Amino acid sequence: MKALAIEGLEKGFGGVRAVDGISFSVEEGETVGIIGPNGAGKTTVFNLITGFYRPDRGKILFYDKNIAHLPPHKLPRLGIARTFQNLRLFGKLTVFENVLSAVLVRGGYNLLSAVFRSTDYFVTESKAEEKARKLIEFFNLTGKEDQAAENLPYGEQRRLELARALALEPKLLLVDEPGAGMNPIEIQGLVQTMNEVKRRFSLTIVIIEHQMGLVMNISDKIVVMDFGEKIAEGTPEQVKKDKKVIEAYLGEEPL
Amino acid sequence: METISYLLQQCVNGLQLGAVYALIALGYTMVYGVLRLINFAHGDIFMLGAFIAYYLISKFDIPIYLVFAITMVCTAAAGYIIEKVAYKPLRNAPRISLLITAVGVSLFLEYFLSLKFLFTANYIGFPRPFEVQVYDLSLFTVTNIQLIIFAVTAVSLVLLFLLIYKTKYGKAMRAVSYDQEVAALMGINIDATISLTFIVGAALAGVGGILYSIAYPQINVFMGIMPGIKSFIAAVLGGIGIIHGAVLGGLVIGMSEVFVSGFLSSTFRDGVIFIILFLVLLLKPSGIFGKRIEKV
Amino acid sequence: MKFFWEARKVILLAVLIYLVLKAVFGFQLLSQYIEQITLFSFIVILTSLGLNVIYGYTGQFSLGHAAFYGIGAYVSAYLSKSLGVDGILGFMPVLFLSGVGAGLVGYLIGIPILRLRDDFLAIATLGFGTLVRVILDNSDRFSEVLGGSRGFVGIPRITNLELAFFVTVFLILVTRNIIFSRFGLFWRCVKNDELASQGIGINTSRMKLMAFSYGCFLAGIGGALYAHLYTFLHPSNFDILKSIDFLIIVIVGGMGSIVGTIYAGLIWVGFIEGLRIVLPAEMLDLRWVFIPLFLIALMMWRPYGLIRKGG
Ligand SMILES: Nc1ncnc2c1ncn2[C@@H]1O[C@H](COP(=O)(O)OP(=O)(O)O)[C@@H](O)[C@H]1O
Ligand SMILES: [Mg+2]
Numbered sequence: 001m002k003a004l005a006i007e008g009l010e011k012g013f014g015g016v017r018a019v020d021g022i023s024f025s026v027e028e029g030e031t032v033g034i035i036g037p038n039g040a041g042k043t044t045v046f047n048l049i050t051g052f053y054r055p056d057r058g059k060i061l062f063y064d065k066n067i068a069h070l071p072p073h074k075l076p077r078l079g080i081a082r083t084f085q086n087l088r089l090f091g092k093l094t095v096f097e098n099v100l101s102a103v104l105v106r107g108g109y110n111l112l113s114a115v116f117r118s119t120d121y122f123v124t125e126s127k128a129e130e131k132a133r134k135l136i137e138f139f140n141l142t143g144k145e146d147q148a149a150e151n152l153p154y155g156e157q158r159r160l161e162l163a164r165a166l167a168l169e170p171k172l173l174l175v176d177e178p179g180a181g182m183n184p185i186e187i188q189g190l191v192q193t194m195n196e197v198k199r200r201f202s203l204t205i206v207i208i209e210h211q212m213g214l215v216m217n218i219s220d221k222i223v224v225m226d227f228g229e230k231i232a233e234g235t236p237e238q239v240k241k242d243k244k245v246i247e248a249y250l251g252e253e254p255l
Numbered sequence: 256m257e258t259i260s261y262l263l264q265q266c267v268n269g270l271q272l273g274a275v276y277a278l279i280a281l282g283y284t285m286v287y288g289v290l291r292l293i294n295f296a297h298g299d300i301f302m303l304g305a306f307i308a309y310y311l312i313s314k315f316d317i318p319i320y321l322v323f324a325i326t327m328v329c330t331a332a333a334g335y336i337i338e339k340v341a342y343k344p345l346r347n348a349p350r351i352s353l354l355i356t357a358v359g360v361s362l363f364l365e366y367f368l369s370l371k372f373l374f375t376a377n378y379i380g381f382p383r384p385f386e387v388q389v390y391d392l393s394l395f396t397v398t399n400i401q402l403i404i405f406a407v408t409a410v411s412l413v414l415l416f417l418l419i420y421k422t423k424y425g426k427a428m429r430a431v432s433y434d435q436e437v438a439a440l441m442g443i444n445i446d447a448t449i450s451l452t453f454i455v456g457a458a459l460a461g462v463g464g465i466l467y468s469i470a471y472p473q474i475n476v477f478m479g480i481m482p483g484i485k486s487f488i489a490a491v492l493g494g495i496g497i498i499h500g501a502v503l504g505g506l507v508i509g510m511s512e513v514f515v516s517g518f519l520s521s522t523f524r525d526g527v528i529f530i531i532l533f534l535v536l537l538l539k540p541s542g543i544f545g546k547r548i549e550k551v
Numbered sequence: 552m553k554f555f556w557e558a559r560k561v562i563l564l565a566v567l568i569y570l571v572l573k574a575v576f577g578f579q580l581l582s583q584y585i586e587q588i589t590l591f592s593f594i595v596i597l598t599s600l601g602l603n604v605i606y607g608y609t610g611q612f613s614l615g616h617a618a619f620y621g622i623g624a625y626v627s628a629y630l631s632k633s634l635g636v637d638g639i640l641g642f643m644p645v646l647f648l649s650g651v652g653a654g655l656v657g658y659l660i661g662i663p664i665l666r667l668r669d670d671f672l673a674i675a676t677l678g679f680g681t682l683v684r685v686i687l688d689n690s691d692r693f694s695e696v697l698g699g700s701r702g703f704v705g706i707p708r709i710t711n712l713e714l715a716f717f718v719t720v721f722l723i724l725v726t727r728n729i730i731f732s733r734f735g736l737f738w739r740c741v742k743n744d745e746l747a748s749q750g751i752g753i754n755t756s757r758m759k760l761m762a763f764s765y766g767c768f769l770a771g772i773g774g775a776l777y778a779h780l781y782t783f784l785h786p787s788n789f790d791i792l793k794s795i796d797f798l799i800i801v802i803v804g805g806m807g808s809i810v811g812t813i814y815a816g817l818i819w820v821g822f823i824e825g826l827r828i829v830l831p832a833e834m835l836d837l838r839w840v841f842i843p844l845f846l847i848a849l850m851m852w853r854p855y856g857l858i859r860k861g862g
Contacts, residue, residue, distance in 0.1 A: 050750065076752030088747035090740050092862045101740050104733040105752040114732035115725050117553040121732065168751060293670045344851055351612050352854040354670050355802075356847050358614070358795070363843035366836070484681070487674065526685050529678040536675055537663045 002061070003028040003172055003204040004049070009058035011044055018044040020228035021058070026172075026221075031198060031205040033219035033236075035212070037248060041228040042208045043085050046174050050075050050082050062172065076105065081170035083161045085177045085208070091150035095141055095160055098149050099132040102167035132167065138200070139163040139193070155186045159193065166197070172204045173197075179211040187211055194218050216240070224248070263395040265517045266510065271401045271470060273509020274408040278463035279486035280493070280501035281415065282334075282456025288432035288496040289452045291350060295357040296337055298483015299364040300457045304330045304464025305381065305474045306374055312382050319384045323407075326465055327458040334457025335450055343446075369476040381472035404466045411462055412502065418455065419498060428452055432496060481525065485512070488532045494542030503543065558724050565720045572712060588824045590710060590780055593719040594773045596816035599800040600726055600809065601769030606798070607806035607861065608730065609762035610742030611665060614673050615680035616797045619767040621687060621789030623653040623774025625697065628706045628784055632696060642709045646718070646775045653771025658764040665759045680791055687786035703784040710780035718776065722769060727809055729765070738762050739807070792839070799842070802849055805859025814858050 005025040011018050019041045026032045034042050047053045049060055051072040060068045062078060070078075090098050108128070109120040136142055139159040144152065149160060158178055165173060178194070179187050191214050198205065198218070209215035215222070216236040224232040224239055226248040232239055239245055279301055286294045307326045311317060317325075341360050345353045369376040388399045419425035427448045430438040439445050467482065468474050489508040493500025508528060515527045535542065555562065576586050602616045627649035636642050664675040691699030698704060729735050737758045740748040748755050778784055800819050804811030826838055855861035 052746070052749075072746075072749040073752050073754045076750075082750055084747070084750065088744050088750065090743035090747060092743055093739060097736060097739075101733075101736050101753075102751045104736060108733050111729070111734060114734060115554070115728050117557050117728060122553070125732075164751060291670075293674060341847060348850070348854060350669050351673075352850045354612070354673055355798070355854075356850045359843040359846040359850070361843075362792075362795070362839060363847070366839035366843070369836075370840070371833075484674075484677070488678075491671075491674070522685070522689055526682055529682045532675065532678050533663060536667055536671065540667065540671065 001028045001063070002026065003030070003063060004206070005059075005061040005064075006045070006049075007059040007061070009045070009048060009060065010056045011041075011048055011053055012056055017228045019048065019055075022225070022228070022230050024223050024230060024233060026204055026206060028171075028204055029202065030220045031207065031218055033215040033222045034206065034208045034225060035210070035215055035222060035239075036225035036231075040225040042225055043176055044228075045225075046082060046176055046206075046208065049174060050080065076102075076168045076170065079169075079171035080174065081165040081168040081172075082174040083158075083165050083176055083178065085180065087157055087161055089149040089157055089161055089164070092148055094146050095136065095149055095152065096132060096145040098160055099135050099163050099167050100128060102164045103128040103131050103135075106168060135163045135167055138196075154181060155189070158182070158190070162193070162197070166201060170203070172206070175205065175207045175209075177208050177210060179209055179214050182211075184213075187214055190214060191217050260394045261517075265513050267395055267397060267401060268517075269510035269513035270506065271404050271509070272513055273506035274404050275463045275467045275470070275505075276482065276486045276489050276509045277502045277505025278408060278411060278459045278466070279482060280489040280505045281498065282460050283487045284490040284493070284496055284498065284501040285428070285432075285452050285456050287490065289428065289435075289449050290342065290353070292342065292353050292357060293487060294456075295354075295361040295483070296341075296364060297456065297460055298479035298481075298486070299361050300330050300334055300337075300479070301460040301464040301467070301482060302474075302476060302479035303333055303364070303368075304461030305468040305478065306368070306464075306476075307461070308465040308468065309379065309381055309474060312384055322384070323462065323465060326461045330461030330464070331454040331458040334453040334460075338450060338453040343449075365476050365480075374476050376476060378473045378475045381468040381474050383469055383472055400470055404470060407462060407466060411459060415455070415459070416498070424448070424451055485525075485528050488528060488535075491532065491540075492535050492542055494545030497542070497544045500542055500544040554724070554728070557728075561720075561724060565716075569712070569716055572716070576712060586712075587780070588820060590712060590715040591777070591824075592817050592820035593715045594710075594776045594780065595797075595800065595820050596813050597719045597722060597776070598770045598773030599797045599804070599812050599816050600723065601766035601773070602797045603766075603801045603804070603807065603809070603812050604726065604730075604738070604762050604769070605766035607801050607808070607812075608735065608742065609738040609759060611759055611763060612669060612673050613676040613763075613766075614791060614794050614798070615676035615678075615683075616766075616770055617789045617791070617793035618680040618683040619653040619657055619770035620774040620777070620793065620797075621683060621784075621786070622656055622767075623649040623771030624778040624784050624789070625687065625690070625703065625774075626652040626771070627775030628703050628778040629694070629696065631707060631709070631779065632705070637707045637709070639709060639711075639714055642714075642779065646772060649775035650768045650772040653774065654764040654768030657767025658760060661760045661763040665756065665763060677791065680789075680794060684786055684790055687789065690786075698784075700786060702786075703778075704782075706778050706782045706784070708779060708782050710776045715776055715780070718772065722772065723809060723813070726769070730809070734758070734761065795842070795846070799846060799849075802846075802854070802861075803857045805856025805861035807861055808856065808859035811856060811859035811861065 002025050007023050009019055009022045022045065036042055044053065048055050051070050055068050059066055062080065067075065067078065108124040109118065113121045136145060139162060141156060141160060149157065152160060179190055182190060195218060197203065207215060207219065219236060222234065222236055222239040223230055224245050231244045231248060232242045279297065282297050283294060286292060304326050307329045308322050311322045311325055337360055341356055342353060345356055368374045390397050419428060427443045428451065430441065430443055431445060431448045435445060485508050486505060489504035490501045492507060493504030511531060512524050512528060515524050575581055598620050602613065605611050605613050627645050630645045630648060631642060636645055660679055664672060667675055688700045690697035737753050740753055741755050741758050745755050800815045801812060803819065804815030827835060849857065
């Protein structure tokens with residue numbers, strides 16, 4: 001079953017064709033990596049899927065439902081969660097609140113219950129808090145619950161963003177360059193975390209990544225983009241040998 | 256025939272007011288360009304210009320061009336000082352802090368200058384440096400005041416455009432507006448450029464203050480509030496940060512105001528301007544000449 | 552329904568404070584004037600709390616808060632005058648309706664303007680405030696009672712210690728319960744990062760509208776209490792300077808702090824009204840020379856709060 005199918009997706013900004021007619025699909029449970037040089041249009045694909053941009057043309061099917069024109073806040077409810085390339089945490093909120101907010105978005109009591117403190121309020125809150133704590137524990141952030149998110153070291157902020165995304169209980173997780181700005185040791189840790197995430201949550205994952213070690217390691221399939229187009233697709237082994245891919249990466253880090 | 260001539264007359268009157276708004280709007284738009292700040296105190300610089308000219312004309316017997324020159328120097332100095340004292344320390348603060356500071360500076364100028372031993376809070380008659388003359392052009396009339404306003408505005412605009420598009424200082428201003436970090440990397444002196452922007456904007460507001468007072472010869476420390484807000488709206492209408500947008504916006508706002516007073520009622524003059532603001536913000540927040548930008 | 556149980560400590564404290572005030576005022580230990588400004592300070596706290604919800608918690612900057620305070624005041628005065636209300640019981644629905652009226656106006660105006668950010672929102676709310684001022688100045692054209700620029704006279708005096716105090720305490724508790732619920736959390740998310748909020752599924756426009764109209768609702772209630780305390784309304788009571796007053800209280804108290812707003816409201820009213828007693832009338836104008844300087848100093852050194860740190 002296809003979890004995600006992108007068909008002929010296009011998006012331009014002024015003269016720039018950021019995404020120029022791209023198609024690919026992701027099977028349920030699969031992990032797909034998107035790689036490509038800077039400015040290839042990878043993040044734009046994510047922004048299109050998650051409703052932050054409206055496509056000029058093309059379809060985005062999530063379990064056969066076209067989601068191309070939904071506003072961003074509707075997508076988590078359907079089961080799509082994302083992280084951002086340059087980290088978007090709620091900086092002044094605590095670690096705990098960052099995760100809790102995502103848990104509570106998914107459902108809960110209404111305004112009157114909140115005002116008059118109904119049973120519904122207490123039950124929902126305590127369940128949500130428990131769930132948030134579990135996620136925080138899973139991502140090794142226990143003990144830091146009450147720190148402001150902006151005061152965490154970079155690597156932990158990345159983990160917190162993942163925890164927040166998973167709090168939404170998504171079916172499809174979109175991760176944008178989780179390894180950016182990390183050293184090789186931190187990358188190792190990240191690979192481990194991602195593998196654990198895959199094992200623990202039944203997830204379909206699309207991951208954008210520059211760090212080849214990471215993306216080749218965890219992906220079942222790789223999509224290579226350049227200048228808004230897909231130039232190759234296949235297993236990590238196939239892609240590594242692809243001529244076009246090597247060309248596109250000429251001068252960049254070796255594969 | 257009569258309606259056409261009435262219409263034309265209103266146009267001339269609208270242009271007169273619009274020209275002054277355009278001069279003030281330029282300062283708003285330029286400062287917004289380099290600092291992303293709505294300089295609330297800008298309307299008060301305009302008021303300051305009117306008062307300085309008032310003292311120059313009533314206390315000293317000097318030719319009118321000197322009145323303009325001295326006033327411009329004084330308001331430019333005021334603009335420079337305000338930026339250095341109040342805004343510069345907040346260069347890295349959140350934008351709202353800067354905005355609140357600007358509101359504070361504006362209130363301070365108004366209430367400080369309204370003290371008894373300064374300008375007081377009363378309306379003061381502005382001494383016109385010359386007699387009013389009306390020229391009848393059969394379809395409509397023009398006064399020498401209007402001609403002077405048009406001429407001075409036109410000259411100021413030409414000089415401003417030369418400065419911005421033909422000198423390296425103007426190039427620096429445009430670069431800082433476009434991207435402050437990149438401009439700094441290119442070796443542009445950001446602080447000096449911001450100062451220059453304030454100086455030029457305040458000088459133009461000073462000119463606006465004189466012209467406005469010649470046309471509507473009653474001055475008061477609070478006189479800058481409404482023209483200030485309206486000129487800012489003009490800048491938004493034209494597309495904030497865009498020089499020619501401010502000029503067009505000023506003219507449109509001036510015209511609308513005169514037309515509403517002429518055809519509806521002067522009570523709703525200010526209301527209509529704010530309705531224009533809401534419409535712009537609703538339909539095209541980037542203004543007439545602005546480009547739409549997407550987020551993320 | 553554990554509204555009262557959860558708030559038992561606060562309620563106990565409130566009752567104690569009420570008894571002390573009642574005794575002090577009852578035995579006329581203090582002048583009528585002090586009693587009046589004490590009630591006024593509750594009203595100011597309530598209204599400032601509304602702005603704190605909008606700006607302090609949700610990050611939506613408003614320079615037009617006094618307009619909603621004014622709408623509440625005028626609506627309530629009009630209602631109680633035209634319905635002939637003169638007792639607290641009859642006044643309760645009027646009070647509620649005035650809050651709802653201000654909240655509704657906030658909702659309608661919020662739909663277009665809350666899409667704007669920071670400084671543009673500031674200009675839009677300032678514009679709205681000016682528009683309301685123009686309408687109030689010309690209100691006698693719509694109905695003679697409203698009084699236009701002469702002011703609205705002859706409003707019954709209904710606001711007393713019990714009403715002002717317990718309405719304020721009740722609404723502070725309600726506000727606290729909203730703040731410490733998922734809605735308050737979402738408001739703070741929106742303030743921190745709108746895009747990230749959308750990214751986790753928060754309907755940001757709805758949350759902003761909710762905070763804005765609730766804040767305006769509180770201002771409307773404050774305005775209604777004010778109208779029936781002073782029995783006279785003038786459009787100039789609801790101009791930008793009044794909005795700045797509320798803004799200063801929110802910042803002094805600490806953005807996103809209920810307790811801070813309470814302290815700051817008390818201190819601010821005490822300070823301003825204290826000046827009225829100490830300074831001769833002509834010196835009183837000096838305060839608007841110093842208040843802006845104080846505001847600028849706050850922005851330089853403590854932009855998020857003086858009493859509480861805020862954030
Ligand atoms: N909001 C935007 N406005 C204008 N251009 C954009 C915008 N977002 C992306 N682009 C352009 O689209 C292209 C693709 O960008 P992006 O998707 O971020 O690339 P990648 O993530 O692969 O590095 C780039 O040329 C970028 O400048
Ligand atoms: Mg990217």
